[in-house]
Amino acid sequence: MPTAIAKRRRRGRRTGAAEVDAPAFLTRRIPPYALLDEASLDRIERHADWILAEIGVEIRDDPVALELFREAGATIDGERLRFDRGHLRELCRTAPKTYRMHARNPARSIEIGGENLVFGAAYGSPFVFDIEQGRRYGTLEDLQNFIKLTYLSPWLHHQSGTVCEPVDIAVNKRHLDMVYAHLRYSDKPFMGSVTAPERAEDSIAMARIVFGEAFMRDHLVIQGNINVNSPLVYDQTMTASLRSYAAANQGVVLSPFIMGGAMSPVTQPAIIAQAHAELLVGIALTQLVRAGAPVVYGSFLTTMDLKSGAPTFGTPESTLATCAIAQLGRRLGLPVRCGGHLTASKVADAQAMQESTNAMLAGVLAGANFIFQAAGWLESGLSIGYEKFVIDAEQCGALARLVAGLDIDDEQLAGEAYREAGVGSNFLGVAHTLRHYRGANYDAGLCDASPYEQWSEGGSEDMQQRAHRRWRQLLADYEAPPIDPAIDEALLDFIARRKASMPDQWY
Amino acid sequence: MPTAIAKRRRRGRRTGAAEVDAPAFLTRRIPPYALLDEASLDRIERHADWILAEIGVEIRDDPVALELFREAGATIDGERLRFDRGHLRELCRTAPKTYRMHARNPARSIEIGGENLVFGAAYGSPFVFDIEQGRRYGTLEDLQNFIKLTYLSPWLHHQSGTVCEPVDIAVNKRHLDMVYAHLRYSDKPFMGSVTAPERAEDSIAMARIVFGEAFMRDHLVIQGNINVNSPLVYDQTMTASLRSYAAANQGVVLSPFIMGGAMSPVTQPAIIAQAHAELLVGIALTQLVRAGAPVVYGSFLTTMDLKSGAPTFGTPESTLATCAIAQLGRRLGLPVRCGGHLTASKVADAQAMQESTNAMLAGVLAGANFIFQAAGWLESGLSIGYEKFVIDAEQCGALARLVAGLDIDDEQLAGEAYREAGVGSNFLGVAHTLRHYRGANYDAGLCDASPYEQWSEGGSEDMQQRAHRRWRQLLADYEAPPIDPAIDEALLDFIARRKASMPDQWY
Secondary structure, X not given: OHHHHHHHHHHHHHHOOXXXXXXXXXXXOOOOOOOOOHHHHHHHHXXXXXXXXXXXXXXXXXXXXXXXXXXXXXXXXXOEXXXXXXXXXXXXXXXXXEEEEXXXXXXXXXXXXXXXXXXXXXXXXXXXXXXXXXXXXXOHHHHHHHHHHHHHOOOXXXXXXXXXXXXXXXXXXXXXHHHHHHHHHOOOOEEXXXXXXXXXXXXXXXXXXXXXXXHHHOOEOEEEEEEEOOOOEEEHHHHHHHHHXXXXXXXXXXXXXXXXXXXXXXXXXXXXXXXXHHHHHHHHHHHHHOOOOOEEEEOEEEEEOOOOOOEEOXXXXXXXXXXXXXXXXXXXXXOEEOOOOOOOOOOOOHHHHHHHHHHHHHHHHHOOOEEOOOOOEEXXXXXXEHHHHHHHHXXXXXXXXXXXXXXXXXXXHOHHHHHHHOOOOOOOOOHHHHHHHHHHOOOOOOOOOOOHHHHHHOOOOOHHHHHHHHHHHHHHHOOOOOXXXXXXXXXXXXXXXXXXXXXXXXX | OHHHHHHHHHHHHHHOOXXXXXXXXXXXXXXXXXXXXXXXXXXXXXXXXXXXXXXXXXXXXXXXXXXXXXXXXXXXXXXXXXXXXXXXXXHHHHOOOEEEEOOOOHHHOEEEEOOEEEEEOOOXXXXXXXOOOEEEEOOHHHHHHHHHHHHHOXXXXXXXXXXXXXXXXXXOOHHHHHHHHHHHHOOOOEEOOOOOHHHHHHXXXXXXXXXXXXXXXXXXXXEEEEEEOOOOEEEHHHHHHHHHHHHOOOEEEEEEEEEEOOOEOOOHHHHHHHHHHHHHHHHHHHHHHOOOOOEEEEOEEEEEOOOOXXXXXXXXXXHHHHHHHHHXXXXXXXXXXXXXXXXXXXXXXXXXXXXXXXXXXXXXXXXXXXEOOOOOEEHHHOEEEHHHHHHHHHHHHHHHHXXXXXXXXHHHHOHHHHHHHOOOOOOXXXXXXXXXXXXXXOXXXXXXXXXXXXXXXXXXXXXXXXXXXXXXXXXXXXXXXXXXXXXXXXXXXXHHHHHHOOOXXXX
């Protein structure tokens, strides 16, 4: 195994994955941005408590979950649950503050929570886009391509899960091909299926083939991404999948997806309080299923165009909400997910990067620990773009430099350089510059800083066109990480048996 | 006069300038981002003191400035000045913390410093760009166009100065046409010339024709933008212009423009300390000329591609430097300038807005009080783009919403909306949403959030193409603000006399 890893890393070096000496995850050395003061955060928490006590939350079609909450002391009226002030916060106390998520390649295992930060690919789009072929439905090949691109990026630490929907595969079987693609074409951490409890179980079963059942009893290797049916509803598909992952001591990422004005009131403070209330319910449920189950306090709070009803991203209102919800998550002491390279734009144009940069920087400065949707998002998540993907991934590298912060010490203050250069002459040739110039600045290869004449003689390409060449080259040079042939065979055998056991379903 | 203002405001409403009920300047209601702790800031300040005491700064070809510093107790060796620890900080103490800058239209006067924030247009590019005509040298017509677009934007509070170079006018005369354009085509605050002391004096003289000599003795109406010849040099062009503005009790915006590795060591802490040292010298000089003269602690710190020597923008290193220098400026208690919609891109593409959004958000979150270069920048400042201008200006509106922050109160928390909507149904029709939906979200008209089909049937336009239509429409609908015909005549007469007094010079 160590030999295989070493081999993969050497190969990675050739194919670009490890061309940059990048860590498996980041450690934040800059403080989070404190938007709200303590009194304001108290006020929001009290309002969340009021929502939970007075309005309540519904868990639909899941008597098992209801029973867990009944035993824990919730007030239950049909499917409506109400909670005394502070009760849920008490139930959340057993959730771990930080934990390790194991990758197939141990060198790519990550730490979630605390001062750590992890970037992952986009999740969930039915369509894919590139400037040559345009927009079309995603296929298994597209999914595999994006997994390969994620594997190749030194700045993406996590593969995400349903990077795009492989709509050429039957709905009830595609999770098998998706989990296989994650395990075969990359070796970084990933997410399994949540679209039905049995698909969650299949995902976990496939992970067991690779990692071993005993290992997974007390090691996290797979996560499920659970959305809330806001406002204030959990449906059975999600709570049952949540229970599957938590029962197996695997990870749950909980995220209310709230567009203010539709799934919540239109004002940001209400959106934040509601998301917090919804999260407390889901986190408590993971802990009732299995105390100590790893969970992420996630959120996906955004705005909408109130004239058309279309979701909007990277807006100032969503930046404010992102900063505030991260503060509430940190107060609870849990790993926080927020932010992402999000946009409503259909192509990787000025709008795409204005919105994406706003949304992503908000998450990073807010102190997020886990940011998936960090590469590829287009068209409000309906599409994932190849060009957008490599542009976003490169920016993740810039953000890795940002969170490393500044070292204010003698070497960085460079007193010696002033003694050498004196006044009025440049520093290009001084010893300090020569010693530092390689590592001083992050090198964003897709950004063109060349003179106008050189750029126009080269064809006046915009960033999207440069990105097109980049992703095609990356895929052309891709080499898969090694896998034990016996494990590969066992995975394929499992998939074949599961596929044979049921007819195709397309809904 | 009040009638004229009222008339202009009514007209403005028709032409777009005041379509949005926007204030003349912003008041920050979010805290600045505190990147560095106090010990780190102390360490940088000590290093700046060391540079000033041991290495020193040169003021070249300006014996008047040298004499002022000699009288103040600096150690002078030829043109090299050295300062005891803390001496310059003491000399800076008379600089005002906040002050008012008066616009031709009193309703557009601004407050500089404290919790206030002002956005202004780009400054200084020889070239202009739009997607129809491409890149070409700027002309007086272009300058007038950008002044008109600044006037029309509710989110730009300050016109900046040399928005682009009108290269069709002789070098020694173009400042006259520039100042006239600012006074005639807009009524917001603006900057005068600094390219020679006599041009600074002409700029101030033209302001006196409009505002009156008596008024200007104790009211700020015009500023000069003074760059430092980093590393550690002030040349006579700049110090003499600085003295002209300060002596007239008018404003000086001081900004070291430092590309790390060339005009400073390559490491950010050194860049920050050097900029601080350079600023202390310039600010002290304004106060030696006239105690209490209004001044801005500015900076323009960025990175370069160390392989090609090209400047780069919106980089993580420059974001860190921006945050740190703003903290040092606040410590000194002075109005801070940093940030801007900056990019090396030649067009308004993904790169342009990725870089611009990073650079701008850094300045806004860092707590800047004055951000010019906030609209139009392209190509590392060599070019100003028409499309880029309107995209950036619209984003300034989003940032105005951002700095307004959140109100955590009962109305915003919307308890009543939950009582009305209950659980699991949408909030579109509840009374709270109807009451708030108009003002809840900033409306960014250039961002397209429509469904893919609608967008592609509309021609699949990217943001740059939409922006092209926007600026052309704005200019087509433009109406000039009114001006007293006698004042206009006096200005034109002054310009004619000055132009007649000297032959054209083209260098």
